Amino acid sequence: MSVEKVIATNKKALMTIDIEEKIESGISLLGTEVKSIKEGRVSFKDSYVRFENNQAYLINLDIGPYPEASFRNHQRMRKRKLLLHKRQIQRLIGKVSEKGYTVVPITIYLNEKGLIKVELAVGKGKKLYDKRKEIKEKELRRRIEREAKYGY
16 A cells, blocks of 8 residues: 555544454545545545445445535445455455445545545454453553653
8 A cells, every 4th residue: 555645544444343354445435425435535434334235335434525526426324335356355245245244345545546435444353352452552552662762
């Protein structure tokens, strides 16, 4: 993944999913959607990937309206096709068919060619005790770094 500019990240997914694999994907967009995304008018809230007819679709990706488009604007919450190879889609379908696995978008960014890409994460949902453990470890690391820096 060669990122030029990160537009948005799905922080909730990073906290609630134990990521096993990351995949870069293209996304099929309309012109006004591209302009809105480049302005940062995008939200990942409750978005996920669904598979229909051996195709991958991004559901619930909220792309805000482009103000200069007037009446020719796009629908905010329409399903958007993800551009993946057949082998990648088949592998993802196989993973999702296993109990507990899910595919969610974690980052949307511009690559070095100026194309909008979506980074997908494959993983299982974390249990409550896993989340608590991760928070404790993060706080401990911060405290150790702070003590090393300031010499408490």
